[in-house]
Amino acid sequence: MPTVRRRLATLMYEGVLLFGVVFFAGYLFSTLTQQRNGLVHHNWLAAWVGLVVGVYFVWFWTHGGQTLPMKTWRLQIVGARGGAKVSVWRAVLRYVLAWLWFLPPLALHPLLGLSVPQTLGLAGVWFALYAGVGRLGAGRQFLHDRLAGTKVVTAHR
Numbered sequence: 001m002p003t004v005r006r007r008l009a010t011l012m013y014e015g016v017l018l019f020g021v022v023f024f025a026g027y028l029f030s031t032l033t034q035q036r037n038g039l040v041h042h043n044w045l046a047a048w049v050g051l052v053v054g055v056y057f058v059w060f061w062t063h064g065g066q067t068l069p070m071k072t073w074r075l076q077i078v079g080a081r082g083g084a085k086v087s088v089w090r091a092v093l094r095y096v097l098a099w100l101w102f103l104p105p106l107a108l109h110p111l112l113g114l115s116v117p118q119t120l121g122l123a124g125v126w127f128a129l130y131a132g133v134g135r136l137g138a139g140r141q142f143l144h145d146r147l148a149g150t151k152v153v154t155a156h157r
Contacts, residue, residue: 002075002154004135007142013069018053025052054095061091066155076155080145083153090149097144101130 029048060067065076077086105123134142141151
């Protein structure tokens with residue numbers, strides 16, 4: 001089983017690559033909608049970026065089970081039972097559930113009227129707790145993998 005440290009390193013590398021994906025998606029959106037101000041259509045832009053990032057992950061998880069960072073760190077997504085290829089629906093479920101890394105503390109920002117530094121601090125604590133639970137969980141799988149019926153394994157070349 002891959003270590004939590006290796007999985008988090010993959011997550012950081014994924015963030016670097018996603019910067020380019022999100023930049024291109026945002027550029028395409030603003031060009032096609034003739035967006036001149038970041039506050040115009042910002043909810044549609046957020047939905048569009050979420051969709052593009054979702055398509056990115058679902059495509060790679062269902063076509064070989066690996067994104068480029070996962071290939072670099074030799075990780076692969078497989079079905080929790082039997083290690084089968086991940087279906088589109090299971091990959092979509094995993095993508096939606098993976099937002100558990102970020103959404104709970106961010107949802108508290110408007111609900112509790114937290115300042116940005118308070119929200120970032122809470123997000124850091126939440127991120128550490130979520131990673132810690134993954135380390136203690138069955139097979140060192142994170143909650144979103146257990147709920148989606150997937151698991152991260154060491155890829156064989």
